[in-house]
Amino acid sequence: MNSVNTSNELNDLLNGQNVHIQLSVPQLVEKATSRGEAVLTSTGAVKAETGKYTGRSPKDKFFVEEDISKDKIDWGSVNFPISSEIFSSLYNKVINHLKLKDELYVFKGFAGADKESRLSLQVFTEYAWHNLFVHQLFIRPTEEELTSHEAQFTILCAPSFKADPAIDGTNSETFIIVSLEKRIILIGGTEYAGEMKKSIFTIMNYLLPEQGILSMHCSSNVGEKGDVALFFGLSGTGKTTLSADADRKLIGDDEHGWSDNGVFNIEGGCYAKAINLTRENEPQIFDAIRFGSVLENVVVDPETRIADYDDISLTENTRAAYPLQAIDNIVDPSVAGHPNTIIFLTADAFGVLPPISKLTKEQAMYHFLSGFTSKLAGTERGITTPQATFSTCFGSPFLPLPATVYAEMLGKKIDQHNAQVFLVNTGWTGGEYGVGKRMKLSYTRAMVRAALKGQLDNVKTDSGSVFALAIPTEVPGVPSTVLNPRDAWADPLAYDKKANELANQFRENFNKFGSVSEEIVSKGGPIN
Numbered sequence: 001m002n003s004v005n006t007s008n009e010l011n012d013l014l015n016g017q018n019v020h021i022q023l024s025v026p027q028l029v030e031k032a033t034s035r036g037e038a039v040l041t042s043t044g045a046v047k048a049e050t051g052k053y054t055g056r057s058p059k060d061k062f063f064v065e066e067d068i069s070k071d072k073i074d075w076g077s078v079n080f081p082i083s084s085e086i087f088s089s090l091y092n093k094v095i096n097h098l099k100l101k102d103e104l105y106v107f108k109g110f111a112g113a114d115k116e117s118r119l120s121l122q123v124f125t126e127y128a129w130h131n132l133f134v135h136q137l138f139i140r141p142t143e144e145e146l147t148s149h150e151a152q153f154t155i156l157c158a159p160s161f162k163a164d165p166a167i168d169g170t171n172s173e174t175f176i177i178v179s180l181e182k183r184i185i186l187i188g189g190t191e192y193a194g195e196m197k198k199s200i201f202t203i204m205n206y207l208l209p210e211q212g213i214l215s216m217h218c219s220s221n222v223g224e225k226g227d228v229a230l231f232f233g234l235s236g237t238g239k240t241t242l243s244a245d246a247d248r249k250l251i252g253d254d255e256h257g258w259s260d261n262g263v264f265n266i267e268g269g270c271y272a273k274a275i276n277l278t279r280e281n282e283p284q285i286f287d288a289i290r291f292g293s294v295l296e297n298v299v300v301d302p303e304t305r306i307a308d309y310d311d312i313s314l315t316e317n318t319r320a321a322y323p324l325q326a327i328d329n330i331v332d333p334s335v336a337g338h339p340n341t342i343i344f345l346t347a348d349a350f351g352v353l354p355p356i357s358k359l360t361k362e363q364a365m366y367h368f369l370s371g372f373t374s375k376l377a378g379t380e381r382g383i384t385t386p387q388a389t390f391s392t393c394f395g396s397p398f399l400p401l402p403a404t405v406y407a408e409m410l411g412k413k414i415d416q417h418n419a420q421v422f423l424v425n426t427g428w429t430g431g432e433y434g435v436g437k438r439m440k441l442s443y444t445r446a447m448v449r450a451a452l453k454g455q456l457d458n459v460k461t462d463s464g465s466v467f468a469l470a471i472p473t474e475v476p477g478v479p480s481t482v483l484n485p486r487d488a489w490a491d492p493l494a495y496d497k498k499a500n501e502l503a504n505q506f507r508e509n510f511n512k513f514g515s516v517s518e519e520i521v522s523k524g525g526p527i528n
Helices: 008-014 025-034 084-099 128-137 143-147 194-210 239-243 283-288 361-370 403-417 441-452 492-510 518-524
Strands: 019-021 046-048 061-064 080-082 104-111 119-125 153-158 175-179 184-188 214-222 228-233 249-252 255-259 262-265 269-273 294-296 319-323 339-346 356-359 372-375 387-390 420-425 461-464 469-472
Touching: 008 019, 008 084, 025 046, 025 128, 046 128, 084 153, 084 175, 084 184, 104 128, 104 194, 119 128, 119 194, 128 194, 128 269, 128 294, 128 319, 153 194, 175 194, 184 194, 194 214, 194 255, 194 403, 214 239, 214 403, 228 239, 228 262, 239 269, 239 339, 239 441, 249 255, 249 262, 269 283, 283 319, 339 361, 339 372, 339 403, 339 441, 356 361, 356 441, 361 403, 361 420, 361 492, 361 518, 387 492, 420 441
Parallel strands: 019 104, 046 294, 061 080, 061 175, 119 153, 153 184, 228 339, 339 420
Antiparallel strands: 104 119, 175 184, 214 228, 214 249, 214 255, 255 262, 269 319, 294 319, 356 420, 356 469, 372 387, 461 469
């Protein structure tokens, strides 16, 4: 990736009297706690709250409409355009805002463990805890790399600067604006740290395919024999949990690229959900939350400073950010060979999809484009029953290019490397949400391990229900009664009715992919 000259304004900002560049973790912890931005917890992690924004603001994210990218971006309900005039005006306001801060923090690092395609970046933050967050989430440079570091992309994060929509042309006080031409990301009006992480991921989803590299919203790990697995899934499906396996080394938990050389992590850390976290269920994540880690919106006892991971009074989207090195069994550097096994994770609250099934290439592309999971009753205002949610390629909010670009690249990779693809339902069995039960994590782990070990490659399968998925009849360590979802329901006819309802929602969602081949639709989707 070619570097670009840093603008005069950025140079002035970088050389300002108020700037702290590349502070160490202890220094950032001291700054964050002494300035009242965060508190120290019993494990040594710092805990910060993000105010009213406890998650991403997708309606406030824009791409500047520019000649170099306007014909490539998939404009629509995810990627919103904004004019270069609005960007320039806000850019100048943010620069001036940051210049007036008592202290400003700069992190220099990389996105992408593959040195041939990595992106060098710098992040300006007005909060020390935000700088600690990016220090742990992005790839930290060596001292030698730092001496020659020249940023190809810059984030300017100014949460205390709030836009005026009537004057600034935004949708609200919050804005996340990407200029691919200027190679700058503006973030204002929100303290949610995940905006910085996901903005860089969005950039990589634009830049990597141009180099013939598939960018992926997935976790990844590798076995003792070098066998690589990918885990795709939306939030809450178990992507981070299932990839954190004591018997396998973690490559990364969320963002990866797949090049001609193999898989590499885009990040240098993990951003795990902390809701209901226990050492028993997720020991690697639980033990990674120590000095230097960041807890976001987790309730902490004011006296003991012990985190209560079951308390969702601030938000259900509680998070823990920590470097990969906080986990014992990792691949360092975060690169590995080509995947042998690909797992698509879904949390089906309808209780329709089997707990594990083998996919053909056409089915893999169909379910990759669909990106299905469920929203549960009570998680959002107005939702009283489970609702099907479709996020293209299991990462729609972060994909600037048309979905078919990523799907076609995945299909070619599956063919080239003969990867086995499985659909795993971590959701409900024996009935829909409120009637059935959530699939036991121990069963899901057993099914995933069997898939990774090749124990399901030649087993007998049933083609259950309207989805025509190949369901293994036996999986070591899992009762056969839970494998076929229709058998797990007390009323098989009620199952058939619910399965047809969900199949119709799949079909309706897939209608938006007008350019997809008929073979994927006819061989990959539900039976008509």
